[in-house]
Amino acid sequence: MYPASSSMRTENRRPLRGFTLIELLVVIAIIAILVVMLLPAIQAAREAARRIQCANNFKQVGVAMHNFHSANSAFPVGQEAWLPGGNEGMTEDECGERLPSTRHWLWFGWGTHILPYLEHAETYDEFDFVEWSVGAYGINYTLSGHYIAAYVCPSDPQEGELLYTGVGNFTDNILTNGSDPHEDSRQTNIVGVADSEDYTCAAGIWPRALELNDGMWGEQDALRIREVRDGTSHTLMMAEVTGGGDGSWRGHLWIANALTDTRDGINGPFSIPGGLSPSLFHYGRTGPSSFHPDGCHFTMGDGSVHFMSQDIAQETLVALTTRDGGDSAPAPD
Secondary structure: OOOOOHHHHHHHOOOOOOOOHHHHHHHHHHHHHHHHHHHHHHHHHHHHHHHHHHHHHHHHHHHHHHHHHHHHOOOOOOEOOOOOOOOOOOOHHHOOOOOOOOOOOOOOEHHHHOHHHHOOHHHHHHOOOOOOOOOOOOHHHHHOOOOOHHHOOOOOOOOOOEEOOOOOOOOOOHHHHOOOHHHOEEEEOEEEEEEOOOOEEOOOOEEOEHHHOOOOOOEOOOOOHHHOOOOHHHOEEEEEOOOOOOOOOOOEEOOOOOEEEOOOOOOOOOOOOOOOOHHHOOOOOOOOOOOOOOEEEEEEOOOOEEEEEOOOOHHHHHHHHOOOOOOOOOOOO
16 A cells, blocks of 8 residues: 555645634633723722721721720820910910910820820830920931821822921921921821811811810810710711822821811812812811722721711711710711
């Protein structure tokens, strides 16, 4: 038997078949469509995880507050802010009538005092509580740059960045002196709810004394649970806030300056999520806000955590803010 000729072998071989260009393009198009369809679901899942982590941070702070109260029979002071004689010449409208000339200038707030209850006792023990907390170089200034994970919302693109403080100025001369922000203090996304109206004195810079505010926080005095006569489960203690945006160096400091009010609602016009330009941001004017969709987190006076809609009625938010307003309102979810 003679071997098959080369022409016969060629005729018996099966032709090779691959994808045509059109088929490849169709497959690529299908993959692209699937990616576009799945991407929102993936992003939603990631945001859900970040929101859970943020709520957990608020819970940790609430527990720390109550542990502090158990140890000291009161919550920590919202903020300390005054130099000896620093209120002289202020009008009564600027809160000068409540601030005696014996006030000291320490500028420590609740965020410093609960550190031992957030597993940061080593940091707390290093503070020098007879010196100014920030605005001058020293151990306190260095410690104020520590990153405290419990105070940072994972959905905020600022990610607890270092904020510009300068010497005696917290946000406004950043554009003129060119200071390096990496030498300053860390941001917090959790602040105390001080009042249903303006919580500040003296052109929106200094916090008012606690007795002048209707919320749970203020300067000078510490609040006790029994003074929350509307009920701790009906009164806002902590609120979520945003700063001036990634790279703005603007926001609230965890070491101090960590108070707000609810006069403009949630995601209001003086917040970045509410549409404010980063260059106009000021910590004394912004209110509760977040980069979570449609609302933000709050910790109530009893330590429970609630996510509240930005569409909440303002009268309800006011009722939830006041500690002794006789207008107890349930915390909505």
